Structures are given as C-alpha cells and as structure tokens.
Amino acid sequence: MKPAWLIVLLKELKETLRDRRALALLAVFMLMYPLMVGAILNREIGRATRPEREGIDLVVVGAAQAPTLMAQLGQRNINVQRRDAMNEDAIVALLREQKVTAVLRLHEHYAEDYQAMRPARAELWYDSASENSRKHEEVEAVLRDYSRSIAGARLLAHGVSPANLNPVLVQKYDTGTSASRSASTIGTMLGIFFVPAFMFCMSTAVDSTAGERERRSLEVLLAQPARPGDLIVGKWLAAALLSIVGITLELAIAHGILKWLPLEEIGMSWRLSALDLAAVCLASATLSMFAAAIEIALSINAKSFKEAQSLVSIAMLVPIVPVIVVPMMNLSTTHWMYLVPVLSNQTLLRELAKGQSIGLTPFLLTFFSSLVLAMLCLVFTERRMRSERYLMTV
Template sequence: MKSSKIVTNIVPLWMVVMTKELTEALRDRRTLIMLGMLTLLYPALVGLLLNKMIERGTRTGKAGIELVVIGGAQAPNLLAQLREKSVNVSERGPMNDAEIKALLREKKVVGVLRLGAEFADYYAEVRPAPLELWFDSSAEKQDQRLELESILRGYANGIAGARLEAHGVSAAVLSPLRLERYDTAGGSSTRISTLLGMFFVPVFLFGLSMAIDSTAGERERRSLEVLMAQPMRARDLVIGKWLAASLLAAIGLTVELVVAHGVLSTLPLEEIGLSWRLGLPMLAVVVATALPLCLFVGAVQVAMAMNSKTFKEAQTTASIVVVLPMLPMLAVPMFEMSTQSWMYAVPVLSNQTMLQSLASNQAPGALAYLLTCIVPLLLAWAAVAFASRRMKSEQYVMGI
C-alpha cells in the first residue's frame, strides 16, 4: 500500500490516463491515417493549388497569347502592335461563324479577331471600323483575353490621339483625369496569411477520433466502468482524456505548419503577387499562440462526446464543432470587416487575425496575445468542469 501511494504521488493519475489514451490512439490505424492525411496531404494540396495558380499567372509571359486573325491584311499596323506585345498572331482566310465556334471549342487559342470586309474603307473615312473578337469564356484563358482587350484598347487610343493631333487638338483632352493607385493594405501578405489561417481548421480533426472513442466508445464497450472503479477522481480521468486529445491536436498542428512552411518556401509565390516571409521563429510564435486553441478543442470534443448517449450521436455532435469555427473565418472576408479587438476573443478567428497582423509586419499588441491565449483556456476549463460533472453521474456511466 505504501509503495502504491508513493507512485501515485510521484506520477499524477491524470498523467497515467493521458499516457494510456495516447498509447491506444497511436496504435489505432485510423488515428494514424487521419494524422498523416491532414499533416501531409493538406499542405501538399495547397501547394499544388498555388503551383497551378503560378503556372496560369505566368503562362502569358512564357508562351505568349495565341490569337487567330481573319482579314489582318487590312490592318498591318495592328498586327505589328500585337506581335510587339508577345501575341502570337496566326492569320487565316475567311471563316464563318460555325467554323470560328468549332475552332474555339478546341481551347487552343485565346480568341479569334475578325476584321470586317469594310474595315479598311471605314478606317480611311475616319469612321468606327468594325472589329470582332470571338472567345470562349469557359476556357481557362481569361487573364490572356483581358490582356488582349487591353492591347486593343491601347491601340485604339493611340489612333484617336494621332487623329486629334492631326487636327491641332492635344490628345490630353481624352484623359481629363490621371488616376494613380497606391495599395497600402499589404495584399500579398494578407492573402497568404488567410491561406495559412485555413490550416487551423484541421485542429478540430486531429484528436476527434480519440476524444469520441475514449468517452462514448468506452462507455458502449463497458470499459469506462472499469476505469471508474479505480481509486481516482472523475476529474483526473477527464483531465487525462482531455490532455491526450489536446496533445494529439498540438502535435498534428505543429507538423502540419512545418510541412506547409517547407512547401510554400519552395514555391515562386512572387510570380502571382504573393510572398512567404514567415521564418521559423515567427512560425514558432504562431504555434505557441495556437496551443490554447488545441486545449480548447480537446475539451469541447470530450465534453460533447460525454454528453452524447451513443457513439454515433457523439460523432454527429462533434462534427458540428468542425463546422462552427469556419463561419467567422468566412464571414470576416465576406463582409470586408477590418481588424478589431473583439476578433481576438473568437477561437480560430483570433489565430487567423493574429497571423494576418504578423504577416503584414504589424504588431498585434499585448491585448491581442492575451485574448488569443486566455479566452480558449477559460472555455476549455469550463468544458472540462462540465465533463467532470457528467463523469460523476451514474446515469452517464451506465448509459441510462
């Protein structure tokens, strides 16, 4: 008896429970598969998506714009202007509407530019010369088409200016205003931090399986009665299960962010106007401020699973917890809300908002750090207290 008391005093009972739950969870193939999928595949998918965006954004500069021109002999200056702007012009003979549509369905060219038969006459008479641009909006060439339209507008403005100069009128009358744009929002940093903010969502999935299996699952298997028969308090049992689920979420989040950092650091994000300036020290700050979130998630999942009558009901209610944190993350950019202090008091949204501030070289302030860390800890403690009361109930343990 004395030796058992000494061991109990040295090693807290909640730590024994936590070690037992982690050992069983790491032996579970489903838990390992979930960790592997979220920590490796999710950053890889984001990297592939960004790589696709980079390829689409740089396709114009590398390969040029493929354009078919019909009746181009009437406007040699226009063709020369297009070729100077890296447009690969292919001249063809007359084509009817059906033939043009068939050509565009192949999705090999950006569009077809058709000059009407009266183009040269109208141009010589200083009348609007007919010019048709055919394109397929379903093709993934919208950026190239917009660039082509910009080239055509620039060519038309040049002709208008030359005609005004010929009549003794300055071309400046066509441009009464000169608009200069200055973007001070740090758009690239904000966009990349918003993307990284989505990496906090899998925190709700890392320890979900273990939280449900160690509570509702053990109750259905009647193994929870055996644990309750041991000389330990219900709070120690709940704390052990809570910390095990939270530790699994923290491990998954850390590995996921490190993998994402490695993937995004190798991509030429500057090609699409983005930049990855978060170093490992800053990434460590992001992980540290997210640890209270992991504790909050583990506590809520354990509490909701304990409040469920069956294993399936626990799965259903726990899945709601995965959806709820995404609502404020989507609402803030949707309604174009500016950063406010209350955002740091909302779990998940607080981590995303802080990351946006850090990525844009802005100091969030001491209040932001306190709210980001303290609010999830308070909510976690409330959830643990609720779960402890449920564990003391014989009706819950017996499944009545």
C-alpha cells in the same frame, strides 16, 4: 508515485500510438491542407506566368486589312493565326475548344473605313469562363494602344497636339505592400489550417470516452481509486497533446511551402518569420485544448462510438462558419475577432503575415479565449461523470 491523471495520460497515448489507422489519418490531415493551398497558389502562379512563357494565340479574321495592327500584335508576343471568314457559330465552337485565347474579326469594310477616317469596326470574341480568360486582357490592351496611337497621329497631322486626348493626367500610387496583398488574398485560406485541430484529437477523444463506454471498460476505470477529474484530465491532455503536435507540424509545413513558392510572380510574398510562427503555434495550443475538451464533453454522453462521431462531426461545423462568413463580409479587424475560436487564429496569422507589429493583446485574447472555453467544457464533463444518473447508465 505518479499522479492518477498522468497514468491515464500515458495509457491513452500508448493506445493511440498503437493504432496505425489513427496515425495514418493524422498524417493525412497534417499534409492535406498545406498541400492543397500550395497547389492552388501554384496554379495561380502558373496562370499568371503562362502568357509570358507560351505567348498568346489569337485568331484574326480579315488580317490582311490591318498589316500595322498585325505587326504590333506580334511585337507583344501574340501569335496571330489568320483565318478566312468565320460566322458566329464557328467562332463560338472554336472558343469552346479552348485552344486559342480570342478571335478578332475585322469588319469587311475595315480598310475602307480606316482610310476614310471613319471608326473602323472590329469584334473581339472570347470566353470569360475558360482558363484563357485573363489573356484576352492583353489583347485588349494592344488594341487600345493601337487605337490611341492612330488618334494621336491624325490629330498631329491636323496641327492638333495629341495631348488634348488626355486633358487630365492621373498617376496611380499603390502603397500596399506585397505582404499585405498576400495576406488579404491568402487570408481566406488560412482558416483551414486550424480546422484540423478538431480532427487530430477526434479519434482519441471519442475512443477514450464513448469507445470505452461501449466496450464496458469505462466502468472498470470508474471503479478505480481515482477521482473523475483525474480521469477526465488525463484523457483530455492525451487528445490535446496529439492535436497540438499535429497543428504545429501542419503550420510548419504550410510555412515552408509558402516560403518556397515564387509568390512574387503574382505580386505577393510570405514574410512570416520563424519567431512569428512559433508565437502563432503557442497561441494556437489552447485551440487544440478546446477542441479536445468539447469533443470529450460530447462523447462522454454518447452511448456508442458511432453516436459520438456523429455529435462531434456536427459540432466541428460550428467554428468553421465564422471562418468562411467573416472574410466574405470584408470586415475590418477588431478585437472581438480574437475571441472566437478558429477565427481568432486565422485573424492572428493573417495580421502577422502583413509584416506589421500587432502587439501582445491579440496573442493573449487568442490564447485565453480558447482556454476559458476548454475549462468550461472540462468542468461540465467532470460534473457529468460525478452525477448518479450518469453512473447508472455506464
């Protein structure tokens, strides 16, 4: 004979699989966040590589005064568009159209100052809020190199070594790997992969408790020769199982997208192995159990389906707060982070993405922290269903 909790589990799973709207909602949440992160990173890759593919459009006012500079700009894949005199309003209007990267306006006495070896004045106009904000840095680099080469030639003409311009030579060595850079940059996005754990089980958890109470079918279940604990465990496992499957598939899709994207174009990489992904999915299984347990604990006390949805929606905001706040504070990874649901899963995935060995302790803390909270929620729910006050209100 099947145990009572297994009968309840199969019943809830069968009812959930019959609900096409619930399954469609699961599919949406399963695809939405991986595709959203992939679209954001793909846009960043496109921005980073666009200057190399398309070149940089630069409007130059008074270009005839600096032919050497124009030639050097052309050698750096910068398309020079010569214009006549433009006032400040015309330059601002041109930049707002976002058709050019910047406007370089040479002073009317630029050539005279240059020949007299006085500082030749030039103005670089750009819009830092536009999509072309990064391209103007390339123009600035060309202007710096051009100015440095002129200064070196003038010093050499006077018998002075150009090396005097750089009395201290600093060489930079970046020991950060592309994996660590990607983990730091993408780390703030990883938390949203675990938030759907609460969404995957919400429909089943709310419908099997508050929904049945509203439909008066919960009263029939309580009248059966089954302990309240068996009813709770069956409903909890049904909701948790759907969340576990959803999170696993979502992480697999996100892993495939991050592996497919050419992150090397922006100096990053995704080196998470399939074994590491499986370990993260296993450690995240208890997060789904906790999500199902707390939603059932909240919904069991609601008198209507809408009331339960409101309670659960508010409760879902609590684990999201640390995921947003902690990365903004730039805190070093410590063991207490593995004790906070959702934040622990985000931290675990971020540290593994760096390509370093983190040991077994973070996995155990992540696994058991959510499991303990899930058990506490189940104990509360079971005691609540045993109370006479609750039975009288069903």
